Amino acid sequence: MSIAPAVESTSVQTTSRTSNASSTTNKVLGYPLNAWYVAAWDYEVTRKPMSRRIADRPLALYRAEDGRAVALADACWHRLAPLSLGKTLAGDQIQCPYHGIIYNSAGRCVSMPAQETINPSATVPSFPVVERYRYVWVWLGDATKADPELIPDMWQMTDPAWAGDGLTIPVNCNFQLVLDNLMDLTHEEFVHGSSIGQEELSESDFVVTHEGNTVTVTRWMLDIDAPPFWRKNIRDKFPGYEGKVDRWQIIHFESPSTICIDVGVAKAGTGAPDGDRSQGVNGYVMNTISPETVKTSHYFWAFMRNYRLESQLITTQLRDGVSRVFKEDEDMLEAQQAAIDANPDYEFYNLNIDAGGMWVRRLIERQLAAEGRLVPFA
Amino acid sequence: MAATNIEVWQQATVIETTAVTEHIKRIVLRPDLPRRADPGSHIDVKVNLPSSTQGEALKRSYSVVESANDGARLTVSVFRAPSSRGGSVAMHALQVGDTLEVTQPLQNFPLRIGAPRYLLLAGGIGITAIAAMARVLRELHADYTLVYAGRSRAAMAYLDDLQQLHGRQLVAHINDEGTNLDVASLVAALAPDTELYMCGPIRLMDSVRRSWLEKQLDPANLRFETFGNSGWYAPQEFTVRIPRLGISTTVSPDRSMLEALEDAGADMMFDCRKGECGLCEVRVLRLEGAIDHRDVFYSDRQQKAGEKICCCVSRVASVGAVGGAVQGPEQGLPGIVIEVP
Structure with missing residues (x-):
C-alpha cells in the first residue's frame, strides 16, 4: 500500500522514533536491501560459476568472457535447478546443468534446447554488480537505486601506497553482532589478551561522532607499553625499538555494514595525536560484513599497512596474525548468537561503551524503516 | 525487473x-x-x-x-x-x-540495470517510454546515450527538458533541420555489449532490427516493447470437436478454445494461458477454415505446418475474413476437430 508523500515521511519519522526506543530489544537486526554488499573477493569469481547466498538470496556468480563479473539468481527459471552447477558458454552466457536452458548476463533466456522458440517470460533475476576495492559488490534491493557511488569507501584496499591482504570468515551470527564487536574495542582486553589487548583500552576515554551514514569512534592511549602485536609491527619499521608508544584506534563505520579502522602506534611523545605519524606504524583494518541469512554472515576483512610495502613476509605475517585474533572474535560471536537463541525472553542492556554500536544500530534501523522492513527477528 | x-x-x-x-x-x-x-x-x-x-x-x-x-x-x-x-x-x-x-x-518493457552501456532510442512520441529510463540511468551514473529523433523541434515533446537534464548524453536528430538519423551508422558504431532500448515508429524499429541482424549483435540485447501476438483475424465464433471424448462445442468470440473445452467437460492441461508455454497444445485432425495462431510458442515453420495449436489463445477463422468478423448461420461456422492428450 502506498500513501501520500507528506504522510509517508511523517510515518518514517514516527517509526524511527519508536525504533530508537526499542533498540535494546532488537538483539538481531534485519539487513537493509538497498545497499551494496560484498559477494566475493575478486579472485573468487571465475569462468567456473560459484554459488553464494547474500541477504538470503542464492546467487550464481561468474565471469563473462570479457572478464565482467555477473550475478544471477541461482535458480533456473524452469525448475529452479542451481545455475551455479552449470557451465559458462561463449560471451556472457551460462547454461543450466539440468535441461540445458541458456541465459545471458542480463538473465534473459537465449536458448531453449527442446523447442524451436524461446518463451518470452523465461528470465532469471540479474543483479547489478560492481567490482571495486578487490571485491565484487552486488545490489539485491531496488535496482533503480543501485548507484555505484554508494559503495562504501575502502580506498586503502587498492591504493599503491598501501599493502596487505585478508580473508573471509564465515560466521554463524547476525551481521549486527560483528558490527557491535568492531565498534567497541574494549573487548580486546578480554578476548585478545595475548596479542592486542591491554587494560588501557578500558581505561582510556573515547569520542563518538556521527554524520550522515557514518559513525566514528576515536580512542587514543598515550605513553603506554605496546602490546605484543604492535611491538612486532613498530620493530618492523624501527628495529629494536623498546620505548613506550602512543596508540590509536579510529573506527569509521559506513552504513550498513562496512567498518574501516585506522590503527597504529608511534613512539610516545612524537606528535602522533597532532597528526605527525612519521615515527609510527599505521594500519587499516578493513571490514565489510555481508549478511548471508539473518543469523549467518560473510565477514570479509583485510589488514592494510602503509610501511614496508615491499615485504611479502610482513603481509603474510599480518594476515595470519590478524586471522588468529579474529578467530577469537568468531568463537565469541557464535557463542553469543547461540546464547541469544537460547534465551529468547532476555533483553540486551546497553553500557556507555556501546555508544558507537548504538549509533550504528540507529542508522541501520532508519534505513530499514525507510525500506518498510523494520521487523524485529529475535 | x-x-x-x-x-x-x-x-x-x-x-x-x-x-x-x-x-x-x-x-x-x-x-x-x-x-x-x-x-x-x-x-x-x-x-x-x-x-x-x-x-x-x-x-x-x-x-x-x-x-x-x-x-x-x-x-x-x-x-x-x-x-x-x-x-x-x-x-x-x-x-x-x-x-x-x-x-x-x-x-512489458523492463529496463535491466547493470548493463555495461546503453543506447536509448526514441522516435517521436516513443520518447514517452524512453524518458523514464534515461532519467534512472543518469541517476545511477550509467554509461548511456539518449538518441531522440523527430520531424521538427516543435513536434518533439520534452526536447528542451531532456537537453537540460542529459546534456551531451542526448543526441537529437531533427528532420527539418537536416540532422536526420542514420540508423545503419548508429548501430555500426555500437560496442558489442551495448543494450539498446527503443520505442518509436514501426519503420524506425524495423530498420534498427535489420541493422542489428546485419551486424550480428546479440538479439537479446535489442529491447523493444512486445505486445504478444494478436493474430491475423478478428475473433469470431467457431466449433470445436474431440471425437474420442464425444465432445462438441462452440467457441464464442469472447471465449478461448481452452475455456470452451473446459466448460464442455474436457480435462485440459495448460499453464500460462497466454500462448507462451505450449502446454495446452492440441493436435489438429480436421479443419474448416484457417487457423489463427496467436501464440509465441511455435516457430513460423510449425505454425505454417498447422499440425498442432495452442488452444489457450489460438482460434479458427473463416477464410477470407481478414480484418473483420463474419457472422454466418450456425452450419456455416468455421470449425476444428482435434485430439487432446
Missing part, C-alpha cells in the same frame, strides 16, 4: 493537463490505488468515445513518462493521431477533475 501483466483496474483523477506540443498533451493522473511504476511501464486506459451514446469504450495503452511518490502521481503523454478512431481525441478532451478507468502500471 520481470514483466508484470496482471491488470488491476481502478479510478484515476486528472490533476493536470498541459499541451507540450501542438499535438501532444501531458496528462497527470492521481490513481486511487497507486503502485510504483518502474521505467518502461505503461497503463491501459478505458477511453469513452465522445461520439458513442452507448458508453462504448476503447482500451488504449500509454507509457508512464514519469511516476512520482510511488505512483501516486502518474504522467502520460498523448499524441493526437490524425487517423485516431477517437481514443486520443477523447484523451485530449480531458479536464482537471475528470475521472477515468485505468490499470495499475503494467510492464
Whole structure:
C-alpha cells in the first residue's frame, strides 16, 4: 500500500522514533536491501560459476568472457535447478546443468534446447554488480537505486601506497553482532589478551561522532607499553625499538555494514595525536560484513599497512596474525548468537561503551524503516 | 525487473493537463490505488468515445513518462493521431477533475540495470517510454546515450527538458533541420555489449532490427516493447470437436478454445494461458477454415505446418475474413476437430 508523500515521511519519522526506543530489544537486526554488499573477493569469481547466498538470496556468480563479473539468481527459471552447477558458454552466457536452458548476463533466456522458440517470460533475476576495492559488490534491493557511488569507501584496499591482504570468515551470527564487536574495542582486553589487548583500552576515554551514514569512534592511549602485536609491527619499521608508544584506534563505520579502522602506534611523545605519524606504524583494518541469512554472515576483512610495502613476509605475517585474533572474535560471536537463541525472553542492556554500536544500530534501523522492513527477528 | 501483466483496474483523477506540443498533451493522473511504476511501464486506459451514446469504450495503452511518490502521481503523454478512431481525441478532451478507468502500471518493457552501456532510442512520441529510463540511468551514473529523433523541434515533446537534464548524453536528430538519423551508422558504431532500448515508429524499429541482424549483435540485447501476438483475424465464433471424448462445442468470440473445452467437460492441461508455454497444445485432425495462431510458442515453420495449436489463445477463422468478423448461420461456422492428450 502506498500513501501520500507528506504522510509517508511523517510515518518514517514516527517509526524511527519508536525504533530508537526499542533498540535494546532488537538483539538481531534485519539487513537493509538497498545497499551494496560484498559477494566475493575478486579472485573468487571465475569462468567456473560459484554459488553464494547474500541477504538470503542464492546467487550464481561468474565471469563473462570479457572478464565482467555477473550475478544471477541461482535458480533456473524452469525448475529452479542451481545455475551455479552449470557451465559458462561463449560471451556472457551460462547454461543450466539440468535441461540445458541458456541465459545471458542480463538473465534473459537465449536458448531453449527442446523447442524451436524461446518463451518470452523465461528470465532469471540479474543483479547489478560492481567490482571495486578487490571485491565484487552486488545490489539485491531496488535496482533503480543501485548507484555505484554508494559503495562504501575502502580506498586503502587498492591504493599503491598501501599493502596487505585478508580473508573471509564465515560466521554463524547476525551481521549486527560483528558490527557491535568492531565498534567497541574494549573487548580486546578480554578476548585478545595475548596479542592486542591491554587494560588501557578500558581505561582510556573515547569520542563518538556521527554524520550522515557514518559513525566514528576515536580512542587514543598515550605513553603506554605496546602490546605484543604492535611491538612486532613498530620493530618492523624501527628495529629494536623498546620505548613506550602512543596508540590509536579510529573506527569509521559506513552504513550498513562496512567498518574501516585506522590503527597504529608511534613512539610516545612524537606528535602522533597532532597528526605527525612519521615515527609510527599505521594500519587499516578493513571490514565489510555481508549478511548471508539473518543469523549467518560473510565477514570479509583485510589488514592494510602503509610501511614496508615491499615485504611479502610482513603481509603474510599480518594476515595470519590478524586471522588468529579474529578467530577469537568468531568463537565469541557464535557463542553469543547461540546464547541469544537460547534465551529468547532476555533483553540486551546497553553500557556507555556501546555508544558507537548504538549509533550504528540507529542508522541501520532508519534505513530499514525507510525500506518498510523494520521487523524485529529475535 | 520481470514483466508484470496482471491488470488491476481502478479510478484515476486528472490533476493536470498541459499541451507540450501542438499535438501532444501531458496528462497527470492521481490513481486511487497507486503502485510504483518502474521505467518502461505503461497503463491501459478505458477511453469513452465522445461520439458513442452507448458508453462504448476503447482500451488504449500509454507509457508512464514519469511516476512520482510511488505512483501516486502518474504522467502520460498523448499524441493526437490524425487517423485516431477517437481514443486520443477523447484523451485530449480531458479536464482537471475528470475521472477515468485505468490499470495499475503494467510492464512489458523492463529496463535491466547493470548493463555495461546503453543506447536509448526514441522516435517521436516513443520518447514517452524512453524518458523514464534515461532519467534512472543518469541517476545511477550509467554509461548511456539518449538518441531522440523527430520531424521538427516543435513536434518533439520534452526536447528542451531532456537537453537540460542529459546534456551531451542526448543526441537529437531533427528532420527539418537536416540532422536526420542514420540508423545503419548508429548501430555500426555500437560496442558489442551495448543494450539498446527503443520505442518509436514501426519503420524506425524495423530498420534498427535489420541493422542489428546485419551486424550480428546479440538479439537479446535489442529491447523493444512486445505486445504478444494478436493474430491475423478478428475473433469470431467457431466449433470445436474431440471425437474420442464425444465432445462438441462452440467457441464464442469472447471465449478461448481452452475455456470452451473446459466448460464442455474436457480435462485440459495448460499453464500460462497466454500462448507462451505450449502446454495446452492440441493436435489438429480436421479443419474448416484457417487457423489463427496467436501464440509465441511455435516457430513460423510449425505454425505454417498447422499440425498442432495452442488452444489457450489460438482460434479458427473463416477464410477470407481478414480484418473483420463474419457472422454466418450456425452450419456455416468455421470449425476444428482435434485430439487432446
